[in-house]
Amino acid sequence: MIGIIGILVIFAMVFGGYIAAGGKLGIILKALPFEMMMIGGAAAGAFLISNDMAAIKHTLKDVGKVFKGPKWKHDDYRDLLCLLFELIRLARQNPVAIEEHVEEPENSSIFSKYPKILGDSEAISLISDTLRSASMNYDDPHQVEEILEKRMDATMHHAMHSSHALQTMADGLPALGIVAAVLGVIKTMAAIDQPPEILGKMIGGALVGTFLGVFLSYGLVGPFAGKVKAVVEEDGHFYQLIREVLVANLHNHATNICIEVGRQNTPSHCRPSFNELEEALKNVKQSAA
Structure with a gap:
């Protein structure tokens, strides 16, 4: 909603x-279709040249983040902490029983309590792979933390591609606007024998190209790129929380301490209060009893 309001304000x-x-507005509206064809078409063509099909689909999909905002909300962080609490507690009580949950998360009675998290393949894979490795005695917390860090860096790099692609387009739009304006000047010079009032309109139409390139770059595409980057970075905290809790678990801290480590590493605007989380964990214990 805030994205739509921002566009309207611009x-x-x-x-x-x-x-x-x-x-x-008459002169702008008259020149707009042709200038948009040149500038927008050239920008779209350059975008197609510089990206493969997977990146193009990824970028088009990520544009929706400008309007939707971050995927993970306050309740999702609380649910994640509850999920990790159940899994860590079960892994310590019965290491064999945890296998059925990490091997087939889609059929797990624990994961199924949190459908939104279950629907995110990266989060489920991160949790399952780490717990599976721990059950196979690959439980050196420093090595596991290093592996998770590299994995998350790779995931973040891939997720940031949409932002980079949009920013590259934004950087090129002013130059494409100049190209369109130069073509307009060439057209004007070819009609130099026309009266001043006609030449004035033609020059004004040519300048629409420069205006449009700069306007699209700094008013729309650039802010879109910035918003996508901000949303991707914020959603990345969700996976960082998984890493912090699971690494704390490998350090053999008490289960409640592991969850508290995760809570304190949650972004402040999404962080559940201590009492709120305690109440949620109490409900988890009661349902498991």
Whole structure:
């Protein structure tokens, strides 16, 4: 919602200010289809050249994050801590029983309590692989932490591709606007024998290209790239929490301490309070009893 409001504010302030200053939209609207064809088409073509099909689909999908915001909310962090609490407690009480949950999470009675987390393949894979490795005696906390760090860095690098692709497009749009403007000037020079009022309109139409390139770059595509990056970074905290809790578990801290480590590493605006989490964990214990 905030993204839509931002776009409306941009258009209202830019074009509203132009009209309030006595400008006329007629010349912009007349030139807009042709300028947009040149600038937008060239930007789209450059985007296709510089990315493979998987990256293109990924970027188009990630544009929705500008309007949806982060995937993981306050309740999801609380649910994740409850899920990790159940799994760690079970792994310590009965190491054999944990295998059925990490081998087939989709059929797990524990994972099924948290459908949103279960629907995220990266989170489930991160939890299952780490717990499976621990059950196979690969439980050196420092080595596991290093492996998880590298894995999460690779995942973050891949997730950031959409932001980089959009930012690259934003960086190129002003130059493409100049290209369109130069073509407009060439067209104007070819009609130099026309009256001044006609030449003035043609020059104005040419300048629409420069305006459009800069406007699209700094008013829309650049902010889109920044928002996608911010959302990806914020969602990354969800997976970092998984790492912190599971590494704390490998250090053989008490289960409640492991969960508290995760709670304190949760972003402040999504962090459940101590009492809220205690109540949630109490309910988990009662349902498991």
